Amino acid sequence: MPEPGESRALRTAAVLPVRGHGAMLDAVMACLRAQSVTLDEVVVVDDAPVPTLGPVEGATVVPSHGAGPYAARNVGVAATDADVVFFLDARSRPRPEWVERTLERFADAQVGIVGSDTLVRGGTSLAERASEVQQFSRLDKYVANPFFLPYLPTCNLAVRRSDFDAVDGFSSVRSGGDADLCWRLQRTTGHRLDVVPDVLMEWVPRDAARQLLEQNYRYGKSHHGLRRDWSGRGLDVVPPLPGWRLAARTGRAVLRFGAAVPRGRDAQAEQFVALAGVCFDWGYWRAHRRGRAGTAA
Template identity: 30%
Template sequence: MNHQPVEATTAQSFLPKVSVVIPIYNGEADLPDLLSCLLLQTYPKDQVEYLLVDNNSSDRTLPILQTTAENSPITIRLLSENKIQSSYAARNTGIKAATGEIIAFTDADCRPQPQWLNKLIRPFINSAVVIVAGEIVALPGKSLLEQFADKQETLSQKHTLAHKFCPYGQTANLAIRRQVFTKSGLFRPYLTTGGDADICWRILKANLGKLEFAADAIVQHRHRLTIKELASQWRRYGRSNRYLHELHHIELTREMKTKEYGYILLRWLLKEVPRESIKNIIGKAGFVDFLNTPLGLFTGRERSIGQREAKLPENAHIIEWL
């Protein structure tokens, strides 16, 4: 007769109450797939509540959520945050209403896989762990921009977990022990980007506990489909960098000069295009490989613009408390 190791048995029996907080703004199109993913979670239904926080949506988000909450086999609690237009303010509303020992976060345009919560919660069996980041992978996409972002692994937590100032996890796939908020405070409600780094850094820099990465706790997320959406995404990354520079004194990203862009494009034309052409002929490269360099320059430029033009709002210094 085979016996499981004690550690494995203990991990499987570790099932604390979890509150999943999801801010939603004009999420009508995303709700059917999101709700399907929540229904498929394998975490015990009586140990999890889903707090869906409407952030002043102007579409049919609110009536859809009301109908869903009334007729769902899982515990869905509908909340509203109409005073401050910010996903972080909406998350704070969820945290304050939560009854779980662990608070997990994802977004309306994310697709948590069935084992997501089981895998994300498991590292908390170690009482020293106060933050767990799961992995973010792309939903299948066929467009050129989706292929480019997929090749760059733009959404992966490995980039933020390797941040040279201090690691952090993105709120698309993150869990935090509720108790730690009493010492760190909640999200900055008036911040519009960078709040995930800010909350993680405040917790870690205050030595309130450890961060763990749960690579098998997977949430899928859609890449941007248009150049306009891609530009907006990378300008937001730039704004985030500026805000975190003001709040935590991290280094700003160095801006490239015009002649540097010219040199890289020339090298691309003379070296990379011929090389990738040969690879394409023998079937070892696709069209996206040709455009890797110019698209990388484009996203870098947009991030620089976002960083240069951003100005941290005065009230972004405010921290809410439980």
């Protein structure tokens, strides 16, 4: 392990999975090329079932054949021999000091995971405005007030490669693999999670309202999955609200959103965030129901 002050001797790589976002690659690659400290490698993982990406300037492209976002990241890590691996996605827009200031934290040999604050950008569509209000990736949701152990999202995450290998990388799940990885790293290696408290990453939200609602529904399902998988390790499985109460909440949220329409864009965005929260709760409810049905079977 490096001594303090030797962080720049560490070999670095960024792993970027892509599926259906090829058009966004130019922007994120431009951000990576503008870093104040140059990455040694960039690995773009083409996760389409049938690879569609051609060569990407400044990156190695490897296929993962539709394995899913976390399995694709494992494929990307396997393609590099870096000491520190940076994770981001096609919607990530790292600021120029992202690599430099994140890498500095690995000078401490007891640090195994590093991230910084992430700012979700706004836009003109309802979904973009609501995402800007929601700010789902701010540090207070992951580190300052975590629901279990602290963790960081894979749109803005760096890990020590030896630690990553020690836990066999990401679990092959659709959502929630970032929390699971960070928790296993902390429990297995004893290394801690550290953060740069400044915004070093911006993130481009989805522009379709349905996609934002589906994202929150998926997050609800993964939240339940995390609680289930970690239930024997200190995390309780909290029962969801009854279906009738969720239905009532849904109705109220829809009515409030309708009432907000005449009040302008800001009011609409705030009430759409409430609708997204209801979708999260429905995702949690659905996963809980399926878990009970599987147990009964």
